[in-house]
Amino acid sequence: MDDMMPLMTRATERTSGLVRAVPREQFASPTPCAEFDVKGLITHLEWVAELFESLGRKGPYVEQGSYAGDFPERAERTLASWSRREAWDGTDSVMGLPMTALAHMYLVDMVVHGWDLAVATGQPYEPEPEAVSRALAFSERMAETGRQRGVFGPQVAVPDDAPEFDRLLGVIGRDPAWTA
Template sequence: MDDMMPVMRRATEQTANLVRGVRDEQLGLPTPCEKFDVKDLISHIEWVAEMFESLARKGPRTVQGPYAGDFPERAERMLAAWSKPEAWEGTSDMGLPMATLPELWLVDMVVHGWDLATATGQEYEPDAEAVARAKRFSDQMVEMGRQRGAFGPPVAVPDDAPPFARLLGLIGRDPAWTP
């Protein structure tokens, strides 16, 4: 927990800043995450923040509601919930150790941050430690992620590509995607 919270916070704050940078006229733009336009992507991460907050408090999974435009606030509540040691204890209703769930969050923040930045023309340089952790976790969970629909088919990237490009390719994103 102690070494993960700073990484979670940095990745979350970076994505929250990207959300704050989205203009209303950009909400309908396509993203590299094929099933989402910008508005749907923000709605998705709003729900993920709400769900992860509930899981940290040992509450039920939540259902996704409509776009609310409050991701930064939800993300802060989620981080506050995970800052408590008891959030990391036990097993989730997904069958994963609670201590594993923040890794899922990190993958979402790093990758969906890129999705959002790429779709809206914002600068994005993910935290190197967050990328390394997300890649390590995704390497282990990629098949389960594909089975559950969270990851797409792999996209080929050169072996000497930067770690972030390799992460994107691993989970089904084309690092060369443009709107």
């Protein structure tokens, strides 16, 4: 918890800033996350925040709803739920994973979907190196499971000496060279 919460917080704050800066005129723009346009991606982020808030409180699985326009507020509640020490204890009853694994899943979502949104809307984005390192290590361990569960796409080949962030994108199925 002590090393993950600061990473989760800063990644969430970066992504919240990106969401706040998206004008409605860009809602129909494509994103590197092929199943979502910009509005769909923000809706997905709202669901991620709501789901992980519930999971952090040992609550039930939450279904994705419609766009509400409140991602930053939901994300603040998520961080509040994970800031409680007991959120990190044990295994979650919904996915059957250790709570630390769920925290890493959330971090991956914030870091990668932040990039998705930034490149889709032409915003600058520089993820925190430590968050990228943690997300990459976790994603490499979980890649096959992620693909089986449909949360990662087919791996995109990137050079072995590519920056860590490009390797993270490739592992989860994103092309680091994607442009709108």
